[in-house]
Amino acid sequence: MGLNSRAAYLFALWTSHLFFLTAGDSRVNPRIITAPKGESRFPLEKRENLITLYHEEGDSSLLVGAEGKLYYFDFESSSNHVEDFPEQDSGACQKPEEEKNYLTFIGKYHDTLLICGTNACKPTCWNLADRNKSEVAAQGLAPFVRNQNSLVLVDGEAIYSTINLHQHNGKIPRFRQVRGTGELYTSDTVMQNPEFVKATVIKQDERRDDKIYYFFREDNPDRSPEAPLKVSRVAQLCKGDKGGTSSLSASKWTTFLKTTLVCVDPATKSNFNLLQDVFFVPSDKNWRETRVYGLFSNCWGYSAICVYTIGDIDTVFRTSKLKGYTKDMPHIRPGQCPWDGNHTPPETFKIADLHPEVEERVQPVVPRNSPLFHNKNRYQAIGVHRIQARDRHTYNVLYLVTDKGYIHKMVEMPHGVLNILEIQPFQPPAPILAMTLDHRRAKLYVSSPTEVVQVPMDMCEVYHRSCESCVMAKDPYCGWADGKCVSVKTNLTMLQNVTLESSLEICPRSVFKQQEVDSPESYRNVTVALFSRYFLHCPTESHAATYMWHHNGSRIQNCSSTHRPCIHFIKNMTHNHYGRYTCISEENGFSQTLVKEWLLKQPAPSQTLMQRSQAVSVSPSFWLGFLQMMALARLFQ
Missing domain, CATH: 1.20.5 (Single alpha-helices involved in coiled-coils or other helix-helix interfaces)
Incomplete structure (x- = not known):
């Protein structure tokens, strides 16, 4: 199938209004509309089950690492090519399914593209330039077999990794520095069966205080019956850590501390203890205001978003007592970054090594000590994009990947989130294996097992029905101008209102008062057999609206906010059921007709x-x- 014929995919419209902290399962049967301008996609040569994406900000191209192949796609020029990375030797593998080369890392190092893969249990890296590749050392940069617990972080000359260096020993997971000023690793006792999620480097006011923060799940040391089996953590390390001074500590991180991330709904006492993904939103003003969006789940698979700041995390590590340590703190506190290239004093390291966890836990910041929201969806990944609306305010827009192959687009507001859209990037719905964001170009790049797609964040044509439909969607990317819903990038004089107040006064009164023509030609004719069953389906365009079915001008059904979509079911079609049906939505004084069907009787047969x-x-x-x-x-x- 050619690219042009594959270029149309479907979006599911899901405009809702305030989705409060205790929101329940808000999935609906969405309305399907055509794809917005700017969407494009490329097929993969075969079905893949492990995908690695690499994208540079502001570029239109995307690199996709898969089994034995590196795909290059340019969504602007439509050019593409594939580089083969076959496995070279399978003698080291114990299972037939491991005898492949899964590309697990793609990144820039020393201004060169570095690609690393399992290479049939003999991890290998390649430098790639002008489609020419050369092998380089790969120890600690690629796992021996496919492993979702692998984490690699590049920061200038340094590379940090959670990957074991040897196949048959070193089984205890560690966080390592594998490139840079020296090789360091965490002590074997400071983490218990960790599952790594994400890592970042935060540059602070003084270079000597620069920190590495990494997020992970581990076994809960609390063995009481009511305690969860896993607990979510954040750990800190100083970038300037030089290791210990003794032969046993010379290669160990000496500034390691960890603490618990709290994500509990105070109203229901629901504990979301399983960290699934993390996304960092840097602050333009101060490193302390950098936000950490944590995606959590609980034992039932429900999801929650809790938001933290790096400043709060830093304060906990700087000021909290160590769990289980009751003596006086030394002059150099555990976790304190050494000055002027000095080593951490041995007595400080010994205390931290025996008591690596601090007592105080990190609480969510927005709203205070509560999740931003939670619901019954099973989210698997999160991305956050900052957009400046027409009112000059900046809004954080969340993109959440569900286990059903959809992406939920939500706008963070002072008192909750607005659930704006449900995106269906693949038709039929397919598992989403990876997603990355281009903040400068406002694009999403999403991969399924068989294709990758570029999705524009400003999908304004989905709100095309009217000025009210466009403005009341509360989408910070979109507004009404020149008779259509357009992107804020193209028109700053648009009509827009992202606040929670009424939006009707924003639109011209002539548009608001416009009456629809109720003529037979405006209805969709549907022939229905006598004594048969029939469903009338009304799409949900806003969860704050009221939906009503009318039959021949008389109201026959109201739908409450818990019944979405609004369906009118005719169990047994009689003569009285034929005629005109309309579904009308009303919100803040604005009404619009969403469905017009004329049910007709079949011609009299023999x-x-x-x-x-x-x-x-x-x-x-x-x-x-x-x-x-x-x-x-x-x-x-």
């Missing part, structure tokens, strides 16, 4: 055809019961 038509309309369960009765009758003859 008696034989009438019987056949009625037979078709009878449910399969009726015929099953009829056949059972006939069988019993013959049995007792």
Whole structure:
């Protein structure tokens, strides 16, 4: 199938209003519309089950690492090519499925593109330039087999990794510095069966205080029956750590400390203890205001977003007591970064090595000590993009990947989130294996097992129905101008209102008062057989609206906020059910007709055809019961 014929995919519209902290499962049966301008996609050569994405800000190209292949796609020029990275030797593998080369890392190092893969249990890296590749040392940069617990972080000359250096020893997971001024690793006792999630480097006011923060899950040391089996953590390390002074500590991090991330709904006491993903939003003003968006789940698979600041995390590590340590603190506190290239004093390191956890836990910052929101969806990944709306305020927009192959687009507000859109990037829905964001170009790059797609963040044409529909969507990317819903990038004089107040006064009164023409031509004619069943479906455009079905001008059904979408079910079609049906939504004084159907009776057929038509309309369960009765009758003859 050619690229042009594959270029259309479907989006599901899901505009909702305030999605408060205790929001429940808000999935609906969405309305499907055509893709917005700017979408494009590329197919993969074969079905993949492990994907690594690499994208540079402001560039239109994307690199996709897969099994034995590196894909290059340029979404602007539509050019693409594939580089083969086959496994070289499978003698070191113990299982046949491991005898492949899974590309697990793509990144820039020394201004050169570095690609690393498992290479059939013999990890290998390549420098790639102008489609020419050369092998380089790979120890600690790629796992021996596919491993979701691998984490690699590049920061200038330094590379940090959680990957074991040897295949048959060194089984205890560690956080290592594998490139840079020296090789360091965490002590074997400071983490218990860790599952690594994400890491970052935060540059502070003084270079000597620059920190590495990494986030992980580990076994809970609390063995009480009511305690969760896993607990979510954040750990700190000083970038200037030189290791210890003794032979046993010379290669160990001496500034390691860890603490617990709290994500509990105070209203229901629901504990979201399993950290799934983390996204960092840097501050333009102060490193302490850098936000950490944590995606958590609980034992039922429900999800929550808790937001922390680096400043709060730093304060906990600087001021909290060590758990289990009751003596006086030494002059150089555990976790304190050494000055002027000095080593951490041995007595300080010994205390931290025996008591690596601090007592105080990190609480969410927005809203205070509570999740930003939680619901019954199973989210797997998170991305956050900052957008300046027409009102000059900057809004954080969350993109959340579900286990059903959708992306939920939400806007963070002072008192909760607005659930703006549900995006279906693949048709039919497919698992989303990876997602990355381009903040400068406002694009999402998403991969399924068979294709990758570039999705524009400003999908304004989905709100095309009217000025009210556009403005009331509360999408900070979009506003009404020149008779259509357009992107804020193209028109700063648009009509827009992202606040929670009424938006109707924003639109011209002539538009608001415009009456729809109720003519037979404006209805969709549907022929329905007598005595059959029929569903009338009304799409949900806003969860703050009220939806009503009318039949021949009379209201026949209201839908509450918990019943989405609004469905009118006719169990048995009689003569009285035929006629005009409209679904009307009302919100803040604004009403619009979403569905207009005219149910028509079938033309009078012959008696034989009438019987056949009625037979078709009878449910399969009726015929099953009829056949059972006939069988019993013959049995007792």
